[in-house]
Amino acid sequence: MKxxxxxxxxxxxxxxxxxxxKESLEVLCVEDGKRALESAHREKPDLxxxxxxxxxxxxxxxxxxxxxxxVLCMIPVIFLSAADDNGSRIRGLDLGAVDYVTKPFDSFELRARVRAAMRTKQLQDQLATLNQDLEKRVEQRTDKINQLLRQKDAFVNQxxxxxxxxxxxxxxxxxxxxxxxEDIESKRMLDLVMDNVKYMKNLTEMTLQLAQLNxxxxxxxxxxxxLISEIGNVIKSLSSLFEENSIKVVNNTSSPLYVEADRMLIMEVFHNLISNTVKYTNGKGFVYFDAIIDSSETITVSVRDNGIGMTEMQLKRVFEEFYKVDDSRNDRSSTGLGLSICQRIIEKHGGRIWVESQGIGQGTTIYFTLPVRQGELETPASVGSLKQR
Structure with missing residues (x-):
């Protein structure tokens, strides 16, 4: 070492x-600061x-x-000085020196301090090499993952x-x-085939959409x-669905809440959430819509029902792709992708989504957050009141 x-x-x-x-070191000598900097650039000493x-x-x-x-900032420096005052020591260490030795120095002490500094430098060099190797491996692995993702996207598209x-x-x-x-049994079988074809079409389209969102x-x-206007629009557009299933809608939102979002994707989130709510809410049920701005400048929206509720295990798996709760495993209207798509959409917007339920028969609440649109924080701090969570 040098x-x-x-x-x-x-x-x-x-x-x-x-x-x-005597420490088997290569030793270079210069007599002033300017030559020191030139030599450091040229020779890259270890100390x-x-x-x-x-x-x-x-x-x-x-x-x-x-x-x-x-280039030179990681080279350790040991000061050699006749100045033995604390001020000089502190200044030297504050500047980044690893040690401060006073003159006249004891040769054994100097050698011991140099050995200590060299050991530290060796460890730093080893760590730097490991970091470079790790960064290279991460880059290679990332490239491989991206390649696999591109292949997966191409496969799903095809x-x-x-x-x-x-x-x-x-x-x-x-x-x-x-x-x-005209044969009734033949018509029944054709209707069954048609239902399955529609299911396959729906599953294909949602699988493709999920791949695109990924x-x-x-x-x-x-x-x-x-967001409040869009909640009103989706409630109005699905009013017949609520009526058919004897579900009463309670919209606790009123004042405008603005976000920067993809309107069509946000509407799809609402449609998917409401479809889930209707599916798992028995006749004469309720659906509650709420929204607030919290202290972290995000809007939190909730869709709450008094339906069948969920178990702790179901809550853990609810966002898994193709996962269906027990009652819908054979339901051809369900692909098991709705909430997965909602999760991707919300996360693409910088928000998060989660589900809460107190258990079977206790209803379910789905929450999601979105960042408040910049410049819209003058909006009233609360519209509606979310269930305490």
Whole structure:
């Protein structure tokens, strides 16, 4: 390993050089600060012994220059100085030196301090090498993962295309065949086939959408969206669904709350959440909509029902792709992807989504958050009141 001694006193340099060579070190010597910086750039020493009191450029100034240099800043510095006051010691250490040795120095002490500094430098170099190796491995692994993700996206896109192609004529032709069939049993079987074809089409489209949402290349069509207005719109558009299932809607939102969002995707979140709510709420149930702005400048929306509720195990798995709770495993209207898609959409907007339930028969509440649109914080702090969580 290599040591650079910087001292304007040739005798001190010679003595230090003799002792350090006993440590099997390569020793370089220069007599002023300017040459020290030039030598440090050229030789890249593993340690610098630096005198404090030198003409033109003091040791403190040299140390400052070393620590300001992105190439040389990691070279450890030990000050050699006749100044034995605490002020000089503290200043040297504050500048980034690893040690401070006073003159005249004891040769054994100097060698011990140099050995300690060299051990630290070796450990630093090993750590730097490990970090570089780790960064390289992470980069390689990331490239591999991205390659696999691209392959997966391409596969899903191709698969969806290949599945949709034969489904299109089936969707068009099966109703025509059913209309021409008079046999009741044949009509029943055709209706069953049609239901399964529709399910396959829906599953294919949702699988493709989920793959697109998983891709980092998806771009959101952001615009100013009044979340409260959209809640009202989706309630109005689905009013017949609520009536058919004898579900009463309670909308506790009123004042505008603006977010920067992709309107179509946010509407899809509401449609998916409401579909789940209707599916698992028995007749004459209730659905509550609430929204607030909390102290972290995010809007929290909740959709709460008094339906069948969920177990702790179901809550843990509810966002898994293709997961269906027990009552819907054979339900052809459910793909098991609705909440997974909601999660991807909300996370793409910088928010989060979660589900709470006190258990079977206790209803379910789905919460999601979205960042408040910049410049809209003058909106009233609360619209509606979320259930305490």
């Amino acid at each position: 040591v650079l001694i910087v001292d304007d006193n040739p005798k001190i340099m010679a003595i230090a050089k003799v002792h350090l060579k 610098i012994l630096l005198d404090v009191d030198m003409p033109e450029m003091s040791g403190f100034e040299v140390c400052q220059a070393l620590k300001d240099d992105t 698969l969806s295309h290949d599945l949709k192609t034969p489904l299109t004529p089936l969707l068009a032709l099966l109703p025509m065949v059913a209309n021409r069939t 891709s980092s290349r998806i771009s959101l069509k952001l615009e100013k969206v009044d």
